[in-house]
Amino acid sequence: MSPALEIIGLEKTYASGLQALKGIDLKVEEGDFFALLGPNGAGKSTTIGVICSLVNKSAGTVRVKGIDIDDNFPAAKRHLGIVPQEFNFNVFETVEDILIHQAGYYGIPLKTALERIDVYLEKLGLEDKRQTRARMLSGGMKRRLMIARALIHEPSVLILDEPTAGVDIEMRRSMYDFLREINASGTTIILTTHYLEEAESLCRNIAIINHGTIVTNTSIKNLLRELHREIFILDSREVLPKDLSMDGFTLSRKDDYCIEAQIDQGQDLAELMSRLHERGVSIISMRNRENRLEQMFVSLLEQAS
Amino acid sequence: MTVYEQCVALLTLMRKEFRRYTRIWSQTLLPSAITMSLYFLIFGNLIGSRIGEMGGVSYMEFVVPGLIMMAIVTNSYANVVSSFFGSKFNNSIEELLVSPTPNHIILLGFVSGGVSRGMLVAVIVTVVASLFVDLNIHSYGVVVAVVAMTAILFSLCGLINAVFANTFDDINIVPTFVLTPLTYLGGVFYSLELLPEFWATVSQANPLVYVVNAFRYGMLGVSDVSVGFAFIMIAAFTLVAYWYAAHLLRTGRRLRT
Numbered sequence: 059m060s061p062a063l064e065i066i067g068l069e070k071t072y073a074s075g076l077q078a079l080k081g082i083d084l085k086v087e088e089g090d091f092f093a094l095l096g097p098n099g100a101g102k103s104t105t106i107g108v109i110c111s112l113v114n115k116s117a118g119t120v121r122v123k124g125i126d127i128d129d130n131f132p133a134a135k136r137h138l139g140i141v142p143q144e145f146n147f148n149v150f151e152t153v154e155d156i157l158i159h160q161a162g163y164y165g166i167p168l169k170t171a172l173e174r175i176d177v178y179l180e181k182l183g184l185e186d187k188r189q190t191r192a193r194m195l196s197g198g199m200k201r202r203l204m205i206a207r208a209l210i211h212e213p214s215v216l217i218l219d220e221p222t223a224g225v226d227i228e229m230r231r232s233m234y235d236f237l238r239e240i241n242a243s244g245t246t247i248i249l250t251t252h253y254l255e256e257a258e259s260l261c262r263n264i265a266i267i268n269h270g271t272i273v274t275n276t277s278i279k280n281l282l283r284e285l286h287r288e289i290f291i292l293d294s295r296e297v298l299p300k301d302l303s304m305d306g307f308t309l310s311r312k313d314d315y316c317i318e319a320q321i322d323q324g325q326d327l328a329e330l331m332s333r334l335h336e337r338g339v340s341i342i343s344m345r346n347r348e349n350r351l352e353q354m355f356v357s358l359l360e361q362a363s
Numbered sequence: 364m365t366v367y368e369q370c371v372a373l374l375t376l377m378r379k380e381f382r383r384y385t386r387i388w389s390q391t392l393l394p395s396a397i398t399m400s401l402y403f404l405i406f407g408n409l410i411g412s413r414i415g416e417m418g419g420v421s422y423m424e425f426v427v428p429g430l431i432m433m434a435i436v437t438n439s440y441a442n443v444v445s446s447f448f449g450s451k452f453n454n455s456i457e458e459l460l461v462s463p464t465p466n467h468i469i470l471l472g473f474v475s476g477g478v479s480r481g482m483l484v485a486v487i488v489t490v491v492a493s494l495f496v497d498l499n500i501h502s503y504g505v506v507v508a509v510v511a512m513t514a515i516l517f518s519l520c521g522l523i524n525a526v527f528a529n530t531f532d533d534i535n536i537v538p539t540f541v542l543t544p545l546t547y548l549g550g551v552f553y554s555l556e557l558l559p560e561f562w563a564t565v566s567q568a569n570p571l572v573y574v575v576n577a578f579r580y581g582m583l584g585v586s587d588v589s590v591g592f593a594f595i596m597i598a599a600f601t602l603v604a605y606w607y608a609a610h611l612l613r614t615g616r617r618l619r620t
Binding site: 072107110111112113114131132133135136138140142144145146147148149155158159160161162163164165166167207 | 364365450619
């Protein structure tokens with residue numbers, strides 16, 4: 059079976075002389091949930107631009123489901139759904155018109171398009187916005203509209219370029235659920251994002267790009283195994299002692315009941331607990347430092363609803 | 364894409380374009396009716412009655428074909444230049460570029476929008492003109508052919524302008540500083556016979572001369588240039604414009620980086 063996406067020696071040099079891509083190789087297997095990570099200007103959007111024909115490549119090969127874009131780009135495009143970083147629809151058109159037009163550009167007749175619009179607007183929580191002009195939508199709704207638009211021709215490969223930028227936490231969570239659902243139904247998903255926690259939560263495999271070259275390309279599990287240090291938040295039952303210094307561990311006191319502990323690879327968490335206990339500190343809860351506020355926010359929203 | 368799918372894509376683009384300019388009819392259809400009514404009233408009726416005959420017909424009858432053609436030229440051009448540049452400006456052109464829609468369908472879709480608006484305005488202006496003068500058609504075939512070819516030619520020119528435009532000012536420069544002078548100097552208000560020989564020869568390079576005179580022949584049976592030659596010139600200009608517009612879309616100039 060052909061990979062969903064195969065990139066070999068892809069190069070892009072802009073007219074300004076900027077070499078955005080310096081011969082990248084990438085393979086995304088069918089059905090994968092793949093993250094392409096990197097800082098601003100790393101080459102993520104340029105790579106996506108080449109794949110979807112908005113950027114002319116300087117050299118290299120791109121195959122979508124085994125179809126070389128140089129041989130038959132229209133056939134390759136049929137397999138691709140693109141959710142760009144920036145809003146790129148006519149804000150004066152209604153949600154329904156935007157979707158009808160996009161379906162039409164893929165040769166999908168109006169009747170079929172309308173049936174699919176029903177499905178995707180409902181799944182993405184936009185069914186009551188059908189006749190609303192796009193400029194009246196909130197940022198999160200616009201993002202969901204772009205996802206619906208990318209799915210209207212039912213592509214087998216969905217590429218999302220920072221889809222959660224500007225989306226509130228609750229909406230981000232529901233977007234994650236939706237993406238997991240369509241991935242489970244067989245759609246290959248390629249996601250670019252700045253947020254490692256987003257990739258960690260959604261993706262199985264990952265490539266990190268920087269300065270136009272692929273720095274690493276592995277599974278998320280392998281990448282996390284390579285983490286040399288994790289930071290935990292420990293909550294104590296009792297008021298913490300003033301001095302928390304401890305040989306072999308880096309601890310800092312966040313407040314009277316809370317410790318931040320850096321645990322390096324190979325260090326024993328049980329030993330830390332034991333030594334804290336010896337000093338009269340009973341740990342009642344522990345978690346990774348990342349996403350504490352996010353979890354609390356979602357929890358509060360759920361309680362409120 | 365199969366032929367059927369290409370037809371769906373074309374109809375989608377045509378529907379989109381038609382809905383766009385009819386939604387803002389007060390900006391796209393009404394101004395021509397008002398402007399042309401004023402032209403008919405002032406140049407045709409008030410001033411024209413003192414001029415007498417031109418080209419063997421009353422001055423009012425003489426200017427009507429040119430004014431109808433002027434409306435077709437400006438509207439077909441304006442429709443495509445504003446629609447295509449608007450799509451570029453808000454990046455919605457990417458919806459089309461990432462799709463498998465072939466370039467010739469994109470071209471035909473936008474041109475269809477320009478042609479339909481040009482023809483719709485032509486009908487409106489003709490109705491307005493009929494309030495001022497009895498209209499007779501000398502050759503229906505010539506009238507239809509010239510209207511269609513002219514609308515296609517200037518729709519293509521509008522698309523080329525839109526591809527190169529970077530700002531909304533850029534899409535007004537050509538209509539203001541090129542199209543309008545060419546139209547006025549293309550024999551809308553006068554016969555080329557009135558010009559000194561040198562300027563009459565220079566006028567032969569103006570495509571509007573052929574458009575206006577071929578249409579005037581279709582309506583009145585009079586023309587300053589050979590109608591056959593006018594058709595050849597309009598067809599030649601159209602083919603060149605089509606080739607260049609298709610070339611721009613194929614290479615992605617100013618559309619892809």
